[in-house]
Amino acid sequence: MDSFFLLSVALAIAASLSLNVGKGVQKWKVRVLGAGRLAFTPPHRRDLAIWAAGVGLTTVASVLYSLALKFSDKPSIVSSLNGVGLIGLVLFAWAVLREPIGQKELGGAGCVLAGAFVVGYFDTPIGHAQEYSLHGFALGALGVVAVFGPLVLFSVRTRRMHGFTFGALAGVLIGMGMLLGDIALLRAGNDFFAQLRYPYPYAAVGIGTIALAFTQVAFWRSTAMVVVPTVSSFMILAPIAFEYLTFGTLLAPLQYAAVAVIIGGVVLLTTGEANGRSAEVAGQ
Numbered sequence: 001m002d003s004f005f006l007l008s009v010a011l012a013i014a015a016s017l018s019l020n021v022g023k024g025v026q027k028w029k030v031r032v033l034g035a036g037r038l039a040f041t042p043p044h045r046r047d048l049a050i051w052a053a054g055v056g057l058t059t060v061a062s063v064l065y066s067l068a069l070k071f072s073d074k075p076s077i078v079s080s081l082n083g084v085g086l087i088g089l090v091l092f093a094w095a096v097l098r099e100p101i102g103q104k105e106l107g108g109a110g111c112v113l114a115g116a117f118v119v120g121y122f123d124t125p126i127g128h129a130q131e132y133s134l135h136g137f138a139l140g141a142l143g144v145v146a147v148f149g150p151l152v153l154f155s156v157r158t159r160r161m162h163g164f165t166f167g168a169l170a171g172v173l174i175g176m177g178m179l180l181g182d183i184a185l186l187r188a189g190n191d192f193f194a195q196l197r198y199p200y201p202y203a204a205v206g207i208g209t210i211a212l213a214f215t216q217v218a219f220w221r222s223t224a225m226v227v228v229p230t231v232s233s234f235m236i237l238a239p240i241a242f243e244y245l246t247f248g249t250l251l252a253p254l255q256y257a258a259v260a261v262i263i264g265g266v267v268l269l270t271t272g273e274a275n276g277r278s279a280e281v282a283g284q
Helices: 003-040 044-070 075-095 103-121 134-158 162-187 200-220 224-247 253-271 273-283
Strands: none
Touching: 003 044, 003 075, 003 200, 003 224, 044 075, 044 162, 044 200, 075 103, 075 162, 075 224, 075 253, 103 224, 103 253, 134 162, 134 224, 162 200, 162 224, 200 224, 224 253
């Protein structure tokens, strides 16, 4: 691994910690949004400031992710390291949110971390100039609408799979935003500031804002240990699919096996007995 790749890994891990802990902070004080205008007055104002700090951490994460993309040739590698931030989330959920952490949750987090490590460690540089297809990206976007449209309607009407549905949608949108950020850097010749001349980074910010809103919806009826791993995992999976559709890039077979391990980790994280109990409390 060369120095540029190591720098990309370090930036991606820092971004992952900032994103995951930031979302944990948002979950901590998300109920303040239900106060409406009163959120700007005591005693709600302090909770609103804490929630805003969580949003600030996720904003910092987006900048760090953009920098990480500058030193890597695959968005999927950068996004895969998002699983590392689950360490920060697990500690935050246990220490601050007082959410119970059982063996399934710890095992699931371990699977995500192990899978993310394998995906990153066995990466090989592309070694040629990258070209992209916006038609492929648009096709992927249509697929997202086709899958999540009915799923969102089902979740809203039945109040089931709420945290998973909106968390997964938020993760997919963040992943799409990362691909747009990579396209912007390619158009700008890998110049971090020159990319601002193109519409892609602004589209990425818009998509990220929508993802933030969906994350808050997921937090309203579910726990951080359900929502955030789901967001993180789909943020890992979405760039892999969109990278193939947009750049025609394939990963090594072992990396795809690691992705399957990540998915298994998500299942453990979102179906653990501890999460089942705390999710019931969150939905009340």
